[in-house]
Amino acid sequence: MIVMKFGGSSVADASRLRHVGEIVKSQLNRNPVLVLSAMGDTTDHLLEAGDLALKEGKVEISGVAKLHQAAIKNLKLSIQKEINDLLDELTRLLSGIALIRELSPRTKDYLVSFGERLSVRIAAAFLKSININAKAFDAWELGFLSNSNYTGAELLKESWDAIPEKVLPLIKGNVVPVVTGFLAKDDKGSITTLGRGGSDLSATMIAAACRAEEAQVWKDVDGILTADPRIVKNARPVQNVTYDEAAELAYFGAQVLHPRAMQPCMKTGTPVLVKNSYNVDAPGTKIEQVLSSAKKSPPVRAITSKHKVTLVDIISTRMLGQYGFLAEVFSVFAKYNISVDMVATSEVSVSLTLDTSYDLTEIKKELGKIANVEIKTGKAIVSIIGNVKRSSEILARAFRICQLLGITVQMVSQGASKVNISFIVNDNEAAEVVKALHLDFFDAMEKPEVPK
Numbered sequence: 001m002i003v004m005k006f007g008g009s010s011v012a013d014a015s016r017l018r019h020v021g022e023i024v025k026s027q028l029n030r031n032p033v034l035v036l037s038a039m040g041d042t043t044d045h046l047l048e049a050g051d052l053a054l055k056e057g058k059v060e061i062s063g064v065a066k067l068h069q070a071a072i073k074n075l076k077l078s079i080q081k082e083i084n085d086l087l088d089e090l091t092r093l094l095s096g097i098a099l100i101r102e103l104s105p106r107t108k109d110y111l112v113s114f115g116e117r118l119s120v121r122i123a124a125a126f127l128k129s130i131n132i133n134a135k136a137f138d139a140w141e142l143g144f145l146s147n148s149n150y151t152g153a154e155l156l157k158e159s160w161d162a163i164p165e166k167v168l169p170l171i172k173g174n175v176v177p178v179v180t181g182f183l184a185k186d187d188k189g190s191i192t193t194l195g196r197g198g199s200d201l202s203a204t205m206i207a208a209a210c211r212a213e214e215a216q217v218w219k220d221v222d223g224i225l226t227a228d229p230r231i232v233k234n235a236r237p238v239q240n241v242t243y244d245e246a247a248e249l250a251y252f253g254a255q256v257l258h259p260r261a262m263q264p265c266m267k268t269g270t271p272v273l274v275k276n277s278y279n280v281d282a283p284g285t286k287i288e289q290v291l292s293s294a295k296k297s298p299p300v301r302a303i304t305s306k307h308k309v310t311l312v313d314i315i316s317t318r319m320l321g322q323y324g325f326l327a328e329v330f331s332v333f334a335k336y337n338i339s340v341d342m343v344a345t346s347e348v349s350v351s352l353t354l355d356t357s358y359d360l361t362e363i364k365k366e367l368g369k370i371a372n373v374e375i376k377t378g379k380a381i382v383s384i385i386g387n388v389k390r391s392s393e394i395l396a397r398a399f400r401i402c403q404l405l406g407i408t409v410q411m412v413s414q415g416a417s418k419v420n421i422s423f424i425v426n427d428n429e430a431a432e433v434v435k436a437l438h439l440d441f442f443d444a445m446e447k448p449e450v451p452k
Contacts, residue, residue: 002216020218113191144183246262305431305434
């Protein structure tokens with residue numbers, strides 16, 4: 001058994017669904033379970049419709065309706081009534097929002113659920129039309145149980161038993177389940193969404209709970225790349241990475257797979273294969289627990305960068321030999337629900353990085369009572385994901401590159417996982433650093449030019 005997850009761009013319209021059908025056909029002998037996102041930009045359009053109903057009292061679903069009805073017509077499917085019933089339900093919901101002028105998190109989850117619910121019904125009907133024994137399921141029908149943290153729900157531990165109880169009999173009956181990603185239900189029977197990376201999480205959860213051979217996540221890129229191709233034109237796919245390496249890449253800028261989506265497979269050791277639905281022949285990237293080719297691996301797997309970062313320097317002689325100081329500092333950030341990315345400490349100071357979207361006015365006032373605080377914006381984190389056993393070599397080469405470029409490293413941190421070395425530079429210097437590092441680590445015969 002395998003699990004195949006297809007994102008919104010992979011199921012964007014009738015032509016993409018035909019392509020997905022060919023991919024599924026090629027792997028029918030492996031007993032696939034499909035997990036689908038909403039078609040194209042449907043989720044955004046649903047949110048826009050909710051906003052319009054809330055603010056202007058108008059109900060408008062023509063964009064959503066046209067996309068799905070066009071797909072049905074193009075694919076010559078006879079499920080118009082089923083789709084119309086869902087669209088009528090959507091209209092009633094938006095009418096309610098327009099009437100009471102309220103859009104709660106619970107209602108928002110109900111609203112965006114229509115994207116996936118429409119998507120799986122159309123996809124399953126199409127697969128059936130090409131002689132694949134497919135059947136559409138809403139995730140809660142297959143054991144997806146969550147808490148009631150609407151818009152960012154977490155799956156309950158009961159899901160681990162409920163999912164295989166529902167899914168495995170279908171596989172034994174030669175059914176291809178086509179399942180809504182991103183969705184679950186709480187104990188009150190309300191629809192919930194699983195937040196960032198939710199559709200990928202749905203797929204990895206099924207794969208892990210059912211002890212599948214692998215989870216395939218089909219995207220619109222050739223896998224995890226050595227760098228952002230918008231910065232490094234000759235960035236290349238990475239053949240395989242560990243879960244830890246993939247998580248670090250995701251945290252520090254790579255957009256391929258959200259770290260929380262990998263957690264179920266990390267528990268069971270289930271491999272995750274990231275593939276490109278637009279380039280099926282590309283081998284993709286396999287994410288696994290231990291790399292079989294670790295001894296032959298290069299020192300660096302990938303280089304990534306995270307922009308618009310704020311650097312906070314907190315300096316106080318009270319830190320010297322005093323317990324509890326760091327706890328006091330981080331309790332202030334916790335109070336304002338601010339997440340810290342990187343941390344570096346010395347005897348009398350702590351430096352850390354934050355997303356620039358936070359308003360730090362109150363934070364600075366509170367920290368100012370116990371330390372001198374300096375806030376610097378316009379920074380970027382450059383992260384090198386590599387072989388821990390060669391960290392000295394990686395650091396030496398990275399700092400040499402920065403020296404050649406005339407760029408000052410403002411902070412350094414090595415992650416607890418030991419696969420990530422990150423440092424801070426000015427935002428407008430990050431792209432140049434990433435290009436030069438990629439040139440040095442992945443094109444060894446060439447050397448970066450020193451700026452004149």
